[in-house]
Amino acid sequence: MITKHQLFSMMILFEIGSTTLFVLGIGAKQDAWIVILLATLAGLLLLCIYFLLQKRHPGKGIGEMLLDICGPIIGFPLVVLYAGYFTYCTSINLRDFCELVSITQLEYTPLPVIMVIIILPIFYLLYCGVSSLAKLSEILFTIFIISVATIYILVIVSGIFHPGFLLPVLSNGFFSLFNMDLVKTIEFPYGEIVAFLALWKFTESPSQYRRSSVKAILCTGAFLVITDIFILCTLGADYAAISTIPLFKVIRLINIKNIITNLNAVGVVLIFIGGFFKICIFFFAAVLTLEPILKISRKIIILIVGAVVCTNTLSIPGFLQHVWASNYVRTPYVHGLFQIAIPPVLLLASLAKSPEKKKREQHSTDVFPS
Template sequence: MLENGKISTRQFTLMLFSLLLSTIMFGLPRILIEQSKQDVWQVMLITLVLDALLAIIYFILGMRYPQQTMIQYSETILGPWLGKITGLLYVLFFGYMTLIILKTVSEFVDTVLLTDTPELVINFILLLVSLYAVNAGLEVVARLSEVIAPLMLIPLMIILTFSLNRVELGNLRPVFQHNVWELLKSSLQPISWYGICITMGIFMAYHNNPKESLKAKLIAIGGVTVLTIMTLMSLITIFGTSYSNQQIYPVFRLAQIIKVGDFFERIETLVIIFQIAGAFVGLVILYYSSVLGLAQIFKIQRYQTLTPYFGVIMLILSVFVFSNITEMNQFTESIFPYLAIFIEDFLIMMLLIVSLIRHGIKKT
């Protein structure tokens, strides 16, 4: 399996929790508020249900093909050629998400922290540190999630708590503005980002108790959904929908207006810690999934052989793929949801159907 490490249910949960929270807290609140306004909480609940159903499919396949990642059981189900193509599509998706997180966090750091530092330098440092963590193995990546998850959760809870005195409940009206079809359409954006947790199909093979993998996934997405709804409601009740959907980094803007007495005014520092720490663990998880998947496709004995090459490719692409954050946001809002749903939903449903046809309902 190219990896001898094992992860616990708690580590599995925190890996998925950190990965998902880190990806949706940068730009997704703005997009969701723009699309759904005060009904955004309904969209998030629909997203939770849809992603939970998707998790069940990944769980079923993981249990049918124990100790195989999604890359490996794609070949078992579809045969060597179609299986490799399917596995490569998953790897390309992981690589693309690695690039998106890299670009997003470097733009954030360049905007709010190191304004005179070239983006290429920031990307190089992030990739270099990530490479070191990925080379250390899955158990190190899992322990990293255990450390960073509180660094994400605690600052976010502080911000949400100390912003309560600025809440205007009247901003929550009107409610139920959208019909079911409009809500389902709006859920395309968050479900495509929630689908990043298809890394479940990688890590389930290394879970020391695979039967608890579904529970870990449901706890992770449930916790992130609650935090996301709380954050969205805070933004709407404090800023209103019109102002919130104009902010590139709405959570950072929320932290800027908070003051705790006369001794703690720069709470946005917590957001910087929260965003960068979360993005880093997300970057490491996707980096790891990409190189491990490539190694399994091409039967390379040590995935660490590929980590420097993958890092160089990501560094080059980070310069040429998107010229600025606006261009990247336009792509992720318009085209990305459809590509993501094809990779995250269609492929896995196809694998399940073919698996049932070829290997029967009760696989032996």
């Protein structure tokens, strides 16, 4: 079972994940942090939809929900599609972090070697089960928070933090924030919480997972706002928009009296912790989604999904092509479909199905009285 503290740690590390590779909402320039605030509110609304789905199907993961709501004819293809979506998300996140390690630390190491180094501990952790992943999250969460706080302090002490870069605020008006960047920020990272529909069934009680999830969303929003402000106040909006890994650029600028400098390794570890959990949870979600239809050992499913992930990871183009595809293909079509479009329809179908079920039960009671 997953405790409320473990769920809180898992969700924050998952949500932050690969957001550290980008400046969210940068299309709004110096108002990017306001876009994140709006996206956080929208993320809470999405979370309510996921909560209602889980409440109507307690103790079940997304695979069982789809089969219950849609029946085998429609439910089976949807289970396969959702498992494929989670598998693909695992692949693109794995590719992101293979590229990160290649760019920053292991420039001359072949990408497949880096991928194997990253994926092997993930395989082992998933073989151990979700409880092991949850316990690890508590340990790494503490390291993550201390590292982030240290970097923020060092940026300020270095004298490279310039609050004036945030001005003017709302120079193009408030309604200019409601653009494609807001949609992308809702889907990434808040919409990705859909993966936890596969994991909430392992929590101790419904009230605990709801409270922990809401707290995690709010804390994630606060972290992303603060991180965006630090990046914008250090690099400026124009330079941040064209930087490959903006947070890494900020960390490289830290220099205190030529004593505290060259913190690249700290930056890689910090970014990697979030990415590691994003890969693990998407991977686990894909495996758990397939379980109701494959009816075979979870370890065999892990090997099957792992083989697909490794194949997909190597077939994904380079980092810049991946960013382009994320902006113009995955965000408007793929993520929006699985995160925002399908869950409300499933909820409505579940609500519509309940009265029919009650009528059938009442009819069977009338025909066959006890």
